[in-house]
Amino acid sequence: MQTTFLGKTLHTPIVLASGVLGNNKAILERVWENGCGLPTMKSIGPAPREGHKNPTVIDLGNGMINAVGLPSPGYLNMEEEWQELSGRTFPINASIYGGSVDEFVRVAEFVSAKGPDFIELNISCPNSDKHGMIFGVNAQSSHDVVAAVKKVIHVPLIAKLTPAAPDIASIAKACEDAGADAICAINTAGPGMVIDIESRSPVLAFKKGGLSGPMIKPIAVRCVYDIFKAVSIPIIGLGGISTGKDAIEIIMAGATLVGIGTAVRYRGISVFDKVTNEISDWLAAHDTTMEEIRGAAHREVL
Amino acid sequence: MITQLLPAMLTVAEKEVHSPEFATLYVNQAIDFKPGQFVMVWIPGVDEKPYTISHHTPDRFGITVEAKGVFSKKAVSLGAGDKIGIRGPFGNGFNMGVAYKRVAVVAGGCGMAPLAPLVEAFQTHTGPEIVLIQGARSKSFLLYPDRFTAKVEICTDDGSKGYKGFVTDILMEKIKKQKIKDLSAASAPAFDMVYACGPEIMMAKVFDICEAHGIPCQVSLERYMRCGFGVCGACVCGHAVVCKDGPVFGSKMLRTMADFNTRALLKTGKPVPLNEYATWRCQ
Secondary structure (H helix, E strand, O other): OOOOEOOOOOOEEEOOOOOOOOOHHHEEEEEEHOOOOOOOOOOOOOEEEOOOOOOOEEEEEEEEEEEOOOOOOHHHOOOHHHHHHOOOOOOOOEEOOOOOOOHHHHHHHHOOOOOOEEEEEEEOOOOOOOOOOHOOOOOOHHHHHHHHHHHOOOOEEEEEEEEOOOHHHHHHHHHHOOOEEEEOOOOEEEEEEEEEEEOOEEOOOOOOOEOOOOHHHHHHHHHHHHHHOOOOEEEEEEOOOOOHHHHHHHHHHHHOOOOOOHHHHHHHHHHHHHHHHHHHHHHOOOOOOHHHHHHHHHOOOO | OOOEEEEEEEEEEEEOOOOOOEEEEEOOOOOOOOOOOEEEEEEEEOOEEEEOOOOEEOOOEEEEEEEHHHHHHHHHHOOOEEEEEEEEEEOOOOOOOOOOOEEEEEEEEHHHHHHHHHHHHHHOOOOOOOEEEEEEEEEOOOOOOOOOOOOOEEEEOOOOEEOOHHHHHHHHHHHHHHEEEEEEEOOOOOOOOEEEEEOOOHHHHHHHHHHHHHOEEEEOOOOOOOOOOOOOOOOOOOEEEEHHHHHHEEHHHHOOOOOOOOEEOOOOEEEEHHHHHHHHOOO
């Protein structure tokens, strides 16, 4: 199910969501071999960061809550990984984060020179007080960081957005105006909280965390729908996508590619192949194509 | 009810102190369990860590903790009546095979904990002959003396009990002896399966010995974990996800795992040589 995305050929339209698995070359490659067209690396930050104490990731049954907290070796300490990745036979999307426009720029410039196929700006992580989401909830800050990063990188730029933005379409438009080549939506929703009533304690060590998986799919579909109306650049749609039908739904909202993260928990690493096949089967059964259904939910039903 | 979802807060029913370093916390609760699987143990306000189940009966299970870091020192200070959160069990567990005739079980230090329920499961009248080899730094670090009906070959680094030297020396010797016994059937491997858990360098040595003698083996690996169910990627060892594909890996998989006995990820995700990882883990 070959797909072209921003000039690159991907063997499937399925993207691995950032923060899931992506910790080394071998696992990125395994995900790709299992039907993921575009594996995303774990978010790379400006300095070494351990992330939060456990519990960091809890399965709630219909999705997860997590506050892993952006662990990263720091962009200057990943030489071994870049060395290994330089000989790769598959595309990668390098997710990056920072605590200021300057930090984003510094990380982006360095990472761009390492030759990833795309750079994804994580301006949407809810699990750190200083990084991420504070940019993605404000159109002006989003514009500033995208514009500044765009100037220093040589690969297409994807802006990853948060559903916590009061008007995600205006954030997407600000990113497009600043030079973003694509939008990725959505990051985890919330943040939410679960409290263990016996110990009277929030379960996550960070207390609150982002929600993902089936429980947030309607939010993701709505966000992609709104973004599709506002921008003309392609959208990677994700948030609770677990099956081919889920993928079709978010494509009808306007997505060009479809991201998968939490569904790895429910269907294993082969979920990428499974969803790809389910999309193909659905398209064949309905005698239609990806191009024909993209954004189909926006057309007037007569 | 214990599930893989939110932790169940359970009361510690009993604490068995093995030595100044080791204690087992027991919970009177049924858990669907296969030897080699682990649970995530949560102490609110402290941390959550993976522990293999070391004791199991239909209505009770235990986890053995070695007091090393902040979490484990807190855990061994708990006692009857204290509460811990449990989610799981996670991981694949040991493959116990079908109609094995003779197996070897090789344990180093706290590596005895995941192997003990396996040994007990094999110790039935229909079970295989078990060659149990247990090693530790010194006598006081030998877990569960007198727990097994199978005879235990003991070795210690300092010679304070049993043979002074490595478990792998004994394994080699047992393989050689078995070969002499089996001369009539020279092509048969000395064991149907060798199970090992302990320091990774020990398990790598066991794997090498088994490979050289055409014996299949299974080892149980340890990596820093977060989710426990194969999503977050913190515990990857090469292309293997230790919490989900493992923690038990067989010979076939071990041959393909580039990071086995070489690298592990720190909490930041940075890959480092195993000795550096071990130093960090023991802090």
